[in-house]
Amino acid sequence: MNQNTEKDLQAVKDYLAASMAPDPVLAATFVAPGFTCRFTGGRVFDTPSGPTGFNAARYAWVKKRIERYDVVPAGEQTIVYSLGYLHGAWPDGTPFDGNRYIDRFTVQDGLILDTDVWNDSAEWILDPTIAKG
Numbered sequence: 001m002n003q004n005t006e007k008d009l010q011a012v013k014d015y016l017a018a019s020m021a022p023d024p025v026l027a028a029t030f031v032a033p034g035f036t037c038r039f040t041g042g043r044v045f046d047t048p049s050g051p052t053g054f055n056a057a058r059y060a061w062v063k064k065r066i067e068r069y070d071v072v073p074a075g076e077q078t079i080v081y082s083l084g085y086l087h088g089a090w091p092d093g094t095p096f097d098g099n100r101y102i103d104r105f106t107v108q109d110g111l112i113l114d115t116d117v118w119n120d121s122a123e124w125i126l127d128p129t130i131a132k133g
Contacts, residue, residue: 001071008078008107009071015048015112016082016103020063022056024049032111039117051117058121062088064101077113080105086119096131099124 001009011030018027027048037045045051055062067084086099101119105112124131 005073005078007110009080011107011110012080012105022052024052030112032113036114060089060091060093062086077106077108080107
């Protein structure tokens with residue numbers, strides 16, 4: 001990894017740590033002007049507080065167990081994938097674990113330009129037996 005790629009990866013790690021705190025104000029320090037978050041279900045947010053607010057309604061609490069980062073240099077930008085599992089509790093307090101997620105970030109000069117977020121939560125809500133395997 002080159003120095004810019006390392007800086008971009010660190011921005012993603014710091015953003016995710018702040019997002020999981022949750023501290024959307026701190027998370028916002030890692031995003032560029034014009035930031036876009038394309039969230040599950042096609043929801044679009046322009047600040048980190050958007051997904052935080054959505055998650056507050058969907059879960060009693062939720063955290064990521066990050067398994068790995070895949071880093072792809074792309075000219076002046078870096079594409080960073082964060083892959084792993086969500087764990088937490090649904091609003092009624094029922095715990096869950098093993099909920100797959102992928103986040104894709106476009107980063108430049110240590111600032112996140114945009115992110116796409118995918119996970120299994122909607123499927124698990126529709127059919128809770130899926131989560132029980």
